[in-house]
Amino acid sequence: DTAVSQTPKYLVTQMGNDKSIKCEQNLGHDTMYWYKQDSKKFLKIMFSYNNKELIINETVPNRFSPKSPDKAHLNLHINSLELGDSAVYFCASSQAWVRETNYGYTFGSGTRLTVV
Amino acid sequence: QKEVEQDPGPLSVPEGAIVSLNCTYSNSAFQYFMWYRQYSRKGPELLMYTYSSGNKEDGRFTAQVDKSSKYISLFIRDSQPSDSATYLCAMSRFPGGKLIFGQGTELSVKP
Numbered sequence: 193d194t195a196v197s198q199t200p201k202y203l204v205t206q207m208g209n210d211k212s213i214k215c216e217q218n219l220g221h222d223t224m225y226w227y228k229q230d231s232k233k234f235l236k237i238m239f240s241y242n243n244k245e246l247i248i249n250e251t252v253p254n255r256f257s258p259k260s261p262d263k264a265h266l267n268l269h270i271n272s273l274e275l276g277d278s279a280v281y282f283c284a285s286s287q288a289w290v291r292e293t294n295y296g297y298t299f300g301s302g303t304r305l306t307v308v
Numbered sequence: 309q310k311e312v313e314q315d316p317g318p319l320s321v322p323e324g325a326i327v328s329l330n331c332t333y334s335n336s337a338f339q340y341f342m343w344y345r346q347y348s349r350k351g352p353e354l355l356m357y358t359y360s361s362g363n364k365e366d367g368r369f370t371a372q373v374d375k376s377s378k379y380i381s382l383f384i385r386d387s388q389p390s391d392s393a394t395y396l397c398a399m400s401r402f403p404g405g406k407l408i409f410g411q412g413t414e415l416s417v418k419p
Contacts, residue, residue, distance in 0.1 A: 196351075223404045232316075233394055235352070235409040248406055282351055286404055296342055297398075297407060299351035 195219050196300040198283050204306045205273055213268045213303045215283030222287060223247075224266040225297065226258060229280040241266055273307045280304050311335055314397055314410025323419050327384040331397035331410045334378065338399040338408075341373050343382045346394045346412065355395075356382065387417045 196217045205211055217224060225248075226238040240248035241260040255271045266283060283300040314331045321327055329343075340359055344352035356371040358364050358380075364371045370383040380399075384391055397410040 296354035
């Protein structure tokens with residue numbers, strides 16, 4: 193039973209299109225994230241939601257819009273896709289405000305987005 | 309200057325070797341330190357988590373944090389070919405906070 197699942201795994205689309213990536217976690221975590229991994233494998237945070245509330249919004253073009261219908265789901269919608277958006281997008285979740293216990297993010301397996 | 313610096317490698321070692329992976333950071337507010345392992349075309353998986361300074365051991369893996377030097381390390385003893393992956397250090401100021409990653413070190417363990 194996958195803890196953090198993303199769909200789709202692969203997405204190939206043309207410039208200018210709009211696409212969505214979905215994420216679901218069954219860990220009971222209260223915080224979810226979107227990370228982008230570039231071609232050099234550098235992971236950078238894009239957004240974070242805690243109990244459906246946006247708490248981190250990095251310098252990301254406003255073509256990217258996250259949405260969290262409930263604390264187990266976090267979706268990412270991208271408008272007017274550009275070549276530079278090609279990357280692997282990871283969803284993650286964590287149980288915030290926990291100090292000494294096994295705190296850590298659980299990542300999904302990623303969505304490989306290719307814009308042509 | 310990046311907040312977290314990590315030598316990208318690649319690092320190639322023979323099976324059975326002791327591997328040392330390191331990261332330095334500039335923000336003294338970081339309190340939570342993690343090491344993730346990422347196999348090709350997979351998501352990062354948490355290997356070790358340490359709060360503040362000190363050592364932590366789990367099987368063949370040992371994580372060390374030296375906050376005074378802003379330096380963290382991961383040691384892998386008796387390395388195996390199955391350890392071949394990219395190792396990412398990561399850190400945050402508080403639980404649930406923004407996780408800042410190093411660039412990752414690509415490790416190859418040769419049989």
